[in-house]
Amino acid sequence: MRAWGSAHYRACAGALRRLAATPLATLLNIVVIGIALALPMAFYVVLENARGMASDYSPQPELSLFLAPEASAADIKVLELRLKNHAGLASYRFVPKAQALEQLKSRAGLGDVAAGLPQNPLPDAFIVAARDSSSAALETLRAEFAAWPKVAEAHVDSDWVRRLDGLISIGRYAVLMLAAVLAFALVAITFNTIRLQILTQRDEIEVAKLIGATDGWIQRPFLYFGALAGAAGGITAWLLTAAGLLVFNNQLKPLAALYGLPLQLSHLNWSDSVYALAIAVVLGWFGAWLSVRRHLSAQNPR
Amino acid sequence: MTQIMLSGVSKRYPGGHDALSDITLTVETGELVLVTGHSGAGKSTLLKLMAAIERPTAGSVLVNGQNIGTLRARGIPFLRRNFGLVFQDHKLLFDRSVFENLMLPLDIGGFDRREGARRARAALDKVNLLHKEKARPITLSGGEQQRLCIARAIVHRPAVLLADEPTGNLDSDYAAGIGRLFAEFNQVGVTIVLATHDTLLAELLAPRQIVLRDGRLQS
Ligand SMILES: Nc1ncnc2c1ncn2[C@@H]1O[C@H](COP(=O)(O)OP(=O)(O)OP(=O)(O)O)[C@@H](O)[C@H]1O
Ligand SMILES: [Mg+2]
Numbered sequence A: 001m002r003a004w005g006s007a008h009y010r011a012c013a014g015a016l017r018r019l020a021a022t023p024l025a026t027l028l029n030i031v032v033i034g035i036a037l038a039l040p041m042a043f044y045v046v047l048e049n050a051r052g053m054a055s056d057y058s059p060q061p062e063l064s065l066f067l068a069p070e071a072s073a074a075d076i077k078v079l080e081l082r083l084k085n086h087a088g089l090a091s092y093r094f095v096p097k098a099q100a101l102e103q104l105k106s107r108a109g110l111g112d113v114a115a116g117l118p119q120n121p122l123p124d125a126f127i128v129a130a131r132d133s134s135s136a137a138l139e140t141l142r143a144e145f146a147a148w149p150k151v152a153e154a155h156v157d158s159d160w161v162r163r164l165d166g167l168i169s170i171g172r173y174a175v176l177m178l179a180a181v182l183a184f185a186l187v188a189i190t191f192n193t194i195r196l197q198i199l200t201q202r203d204e205i206e207v208a209k210l211i212g213a214t215d216g217w218i219q220r221p222f223l224y225f226g227a228l229a230g231a232a233g234g235i236t237a238w239l240l241t242a243a244g245l246l247v248f249n250n251q252l253k254p255l256a257a258l259y260g261l262p263l264q265l266s267h268l269n270w271s272d273s274v275y276a277l278a279i280a281v282v283l284g285w286f287g288a289w290l291s292v293r294r295h296l297s298a299q300n301p302r
Numbered sequence B: 001m002t003q004i005m006l007s008g009v010s011k012r013y014p015g016g017h018d019a020l021s022d023i024t025l026t027v028e029t030g031e032l033v034l035v036t037g038h039s040g041a042g043k044s045t046l047l048k049l050m051a052a053i054e055r056p057t058a059g060s061v062l063v064n065g066q067n068i069g070t071l072r073a074r075g076i077p078f079l080r081r082n083f084g085l086v087f088q089d090h091k092l093l094f095d096r097s098v099f100e101n102l103m104l105p106l107d108i109g110g111f112d113r114r115e116g117a118r119r120a121r122a123a124l125d126k127v128n129l130l131h132k133e134k135a136r137p138i139t140l141s142g143g144e145q146q147r148l149c150i151a152r153a154i155v156h157r158p159a160v161l162l163a164d165e166p167t168g169n170l171d172s173d174y175a176a177g178i179g180r181l182f183a184e185f186n187q188v189g190v191t192i193v194l195a196t197h198d199t200l201l202a203e204l205l206a207p208r209q210i211v212l213r214d215g216r217l218q219s
Helices: A002-021 A023-057 A073-085 A097-106 A111-115 A135-146 A159-200 A202-210 A215-259 A270-297 B043-050 B073-080 B098-108 B113-126 B142-154 B172-187 B199-205
Strands: A062-067 A089-095 A125-130 A151-156 B004-012 B018-027 B032-037 B058-063 B083-086 B160-164 B191-195 B208-213 B216-218
Touching: A002 A023, A002 A215, A023 A159, A023 A215, A023 A270, A062 A073, A062 A135, A073 A089, A073 A125, A089 A097, A125 A135, A135 A151, A159 A202, A159 A215, A159 A270, A202 A215, A202 A270, A202 B098, A215 A270, A215 B073, B004 B043, B018 B043, B018 B058, B018 B216, B032 B043, B032 B172, B032 B199, B043 B058, B043 B160, B043 B191, B073 B083, B083 B142, B098 B113, B098 B142, B113 B142, B142 B160, B142 B172, B160 B172, B172 B191, B172 B199
Parallel strands: B032 B191, B032 B208, B083 B160, B160 B191
Antiparallel strands: A062 A125, A062 A151, A089 A125, B004 B018, B004 B058, B208 B216
């Protein structure tokens, strides 16, 4: 057992020595792997942030019923009663036009605009939350409310959220495809790196095999090398993404201040970072494995 | 216990050349056997068949009753660890020191490094190369390289030594020294198969001889 452990330790140390023996080639390799991984990583980060914002801004889709300007207090009472007795609603609240104007004024940047208006242009409104928030159910409700008297217009507030959700799920597919293509590239990169290493060490491999080394023993340092290169590439990708976010967030700052929105993208959380690193390690290992298998099986006696 | 049994063995290399035809022979445990014959007679091929470096095209090669011809690839390394191999073309590694060359079979066998280092030095001492421990093999003379190759073959104390022209580059003094070394090993029970042109070894060791001629046994 101790011999086994020390054999692994030596294989790992050997792999590190090989990485250090050709510093420039190693560095370039790691950067290439890093860039290949940084692309889907950055894309994923943007998506995750967009998803986070979408769910922050609208926890539950709502319907807005804008009343006709001539609607009287009595009309409003009638409407309120109909809403109260409606089986499909979870809750409703009335927003008088004065309150709506106040809200508008308190929004950053729009206060001046609202103050300059000669009269309140906003209608009274009911904000309604449905029991069933599927888009089909919401659409049925919307059509129903729009037909009610004194209701000028009804619409589903979460339309943009749904559109964003749709976009995000398309984006996820795009990330997956991009990741698949670049994972393939990563495997190809390590495959080729290991192939070159094998070429420079073919004598050692041949002799080792002739005097009784198992394939596992011969493979081990190459597999460690692949895994280490993958890990270094993964860390590089994480740092590249972090640098990209830093620059991007700085650019975003004035814009965010203008709209009073917390428009700052955050990096992968810890568990996602660990996953990404693990994937990089596995891919590097796999590329090395493919390469070394191909070489070793060509050396068996015939 | 390591008996090597060949029955009806032929080897045809890709390209159609018959290197060996219908060889039947047995090397008993603890025996010392000399394989001689002209250049191209098939001596190296015979040794390679015994170590599963080549597979026979016909017949069977049994080592301890195990058929090498049908041995699965993953079983071969463990078979080879019973052998010490001296290659005709040495197969030394020039990117590392003499000492590290000797450590290779020990690392492969999973030896403890410290115990391994002790054995490596003992083997170097046996072939009079202890003072070259840190040298690179490329800086060694032909004879020294040959002795290093012998040291590497015996360092893990194999049960069988398969030596292909182990004295090819040595002058008669050294060749005699190597011959005595082989005799010593043989005395402690190591089975030895030597392929050689060297008549000196034959005189010194007075072994059983196998003579090959164009890939056939001659007796
Ligand atoms: N890998 C190979 N492919 C094709 N032919 C081969 C191969 N190895 C050996 N041969 C042929 O097989 C025959 C026997 O070769 P072998 O090396 O066994 O001879 P040998 O007795 O060891 O000769 P020498 O004394 O010169 O070392 C030779 O004719 C050689 O050309
Ligand atoms: Mg030969």
